[in-house]
Amino acid sequence: MTDKIIEAIQCSALWAAYGDALGFMTELADRSLVRRRTGVDTVMNLRPWKRRIGGRFGIEAPLPVGAYSDDTQLRLATARAIQGDGHFDVEAFSKVELPVWLSYALGAGRATTTAASNLARRDTQWFANFYEEKGLSYVTSGGNGAAMRIQPHVWASRSPLVPSSYLAEVVKNAICTHGHPRAVAGAVFHAACLGRAMTRLSPLSASDLAEAVECVGYIPSTIRRDNYLRDFWLPRWEDEAKQSVDEGYKDVVRELERQVDQATTWVSRAPLAPYAELVELLKLDDASTRGSGTATAVAASAMSILLNDRKPDEILFEIVNTLGTDTDSIGTMAGALIGAVTQEPPPEQPQDADWIVRDAQRLFDISRRKTVGSFGYPSLLGWEPPRSALDAVATDDDTLIVAALGRATPIDPPLDVPSSKGAYGYQWIKFEFGQTALVKRRLSGAERQPATHRQGELLGQVSDSPSTQSGEPKHAPVENASGPEIKLAQEKGNATTNSGTAHSLDDLDLLTTEAIHSHFDSRIIGEHIRALADGPHPVDRSIAYVAIIAKALVARRRRTA
Structure with missing residues (x-):
């Protein structure tokens, strides 16, 4: 059974990155944009492609085969913040990982980037990240930016079939960036479904989805058991949300129950019922609900049930080619569930596949209480996040140094941003620990040195x-x-x-x-x-x-x- 569990975790991690990489190519694109990005109308395999990064004044950057988005980036960041003893270092995740991630984020959502920027402030803690900016607020952020990254908590759990073994960590992870119950509920729902899939090693059932909804009902009591959340986060959240936490989660549980009923009714008619019908039922292509934390998590779980009748890659192809939906996030959550059941690697390797497998092995070892390494973050007592994304990277001779994450080797020459007149650009790098990233950095002599070179061990x-x-x-x-x-x-x-x-x-x-x-x-x-x-x-x-x-x-x- 041990061999099957490690295979389930590693394959879950690989398929999650694979689904992300496929969906990243079609994310928020119409057919003409997909063709412009990839050279094809329908994505049926990983391929090199190009994407505009940096907004209006950015560049069109070449992305290698299997390049993944913020979904996998933040999943790997979550895994790094899980220490060798299984403790989730939420301080390091919120005050180090998230602010530094802004320097290499790809395809990031607005809520998560705003949250990360706010956490870079010295006076903002993970349990008090009540941001508000240009129509976006913490308490109304209900997207899937949390659900897409919380899988490592389940992979590292000693009892993944028992939600209480990871529920508190999932909730704290989600609350760092998202305040609406829909976001936290989606993360908990997906975690519970993943725990069942990787323990039973068989496709989910309708009853599994119903039991996952029950887990969402435990969120308020989980919040009250945590000192930070009970004493600091909860009073302010209830004041700003204008409702009690119990009322907020009762509403979202009812929403989830309705969505699960719709999805399981659809599944009962699958594989004859097209995915487009599920998209319409859950409003996955509606601009106001496209990235809903609950709806996308339910869709991913429903699609994974089809493993009883369809090939795993075919399921992902249908997800990522249904344009106008959150293709990469649904693809990555479905991929995590699919990989846990198939116990076979995907037909193509996503970027950094070797590192993803090693990272999954570490999480499995943590779940078995083995002696395992922890990531060497800088002391938070003296840590100051980079003042901007450009300040996260500095040079030391021929080596790049990324604040807190350590030394990295350039892979390709820098890509200059014309509008910056040579001041900054983007460059593909590889960290000493194995991950690659496209970092935004200064190209002039104005780099500011990170606090210490011996970070990232x-x-x-x-x-x-x-x-x-x-x-x-x-x-x-x-x-x-x-x-x-x-x-x-x-x-x-x-x-x-x-x-x-x-x-x-x-x-x-x-x-x-x-x-x-x-x-x-x-x-x-x-x-x-x-x-x-x-x-x-x-x-x-x-x-x-x-x-x-x-x-x-x-x-x-x-x-x-």
Whole structure:
């Protein structure tokens, strides 16, 4: 069974990238634009093509065979932010990955790019990213920008058939960029469907889709169990959304139930019923609902059910050639489900296939509690995101350095943007860890150097075994990990303050209770913060601790006023 699960994860990752690459060529295009991009009217295979990037004053850039969009880019970013112990480093994902991604984003949606830009601000945290810009707001962003990237949480789960094993991580990932319940619900629905497909290794059924809808109903309680979301995100969201979180998700559950009913009725008549009929039922080609987080996730799941009657690549061809729909996102979600079931690689390899397979192997190893490397992000205490997309890339002799992601090698000469008069352009690069990207960078001598060259390493992480929870740090090579310099760094699971009390760093309740009972003694609070800073996930836990203490102190002052 172990061999089948690793094959399911690797093939799911490959087919997700394959579906993305196929759909990227036809995304938001009519037939004439598809022909201009690819040289053909109907996309039936991966091919080199060209696409305009950089907006009105950008360029028409050549894209290689199998080039993928922001869907796969952010899926790989999500995977990097899952540490070797299985913890999703939402701080690194939101404050490092998303802002730096702006320098190499391809085909990105407006909500995600706006969210990433806002997260680059020093005063914006992942649980308070309430952006508002030119008719776009966080609480109304209900697209599929989250659903398309959350698969790694399921692939790394120890129990993918049990949604609670990954539900909190999926919700936090989605909330970084999207605030409408439709976006978060779509992500949870797709994750639940993927968990069932990769565990049972068989096509989804109508009952699987209904059970996935039930998982969406658990989102409000999941939010209330998280300190950040309950204490900071929830009050502001309810204030700006003008409704309770329970009301918001009841509405979206009803919406999902209706969409699933429509889709399963359509499936019962498939394969005779054309995909165009499902598109009409779910309004997938309506400009106002084209990228809906729920409708596109339901469509992808419904199409994957057709594996009982049709070949997997034929399913994707129909999706990506139905123009006027969100072809790449539906294709990538359907691909993830298809690959988990077929356990065979796609007929053609997407760009970076070798890296995608290695990355999937790492996530499988995490799910099996093996000793696995973690990505070496810079310390968030001193990290400052690039001031603009152009500031993310600098040069060091013949090597390019991308902030936080590390060294990269140029693949092709830079593509100059004529309107910039030689100031900046685009260039294909390959990171040391294996991924390729088309980065936007300065071509003059005005590059600003990233904070450190030794970012982007894959660092070792200890296993969860009790024997590694105390004592001095040990250093040893990590097997089956990739990256320049790989070491095994041990984390201490307990900390002792000068007051003589030993605490589990996982139990913030004990620490905050002690601080509150001490009447907010500055010495004890300082000791707690020092202890948290020396333990696992220091920034994440220190911020949570300070947030709880500050809220308790404000509440006490109000009571005594």
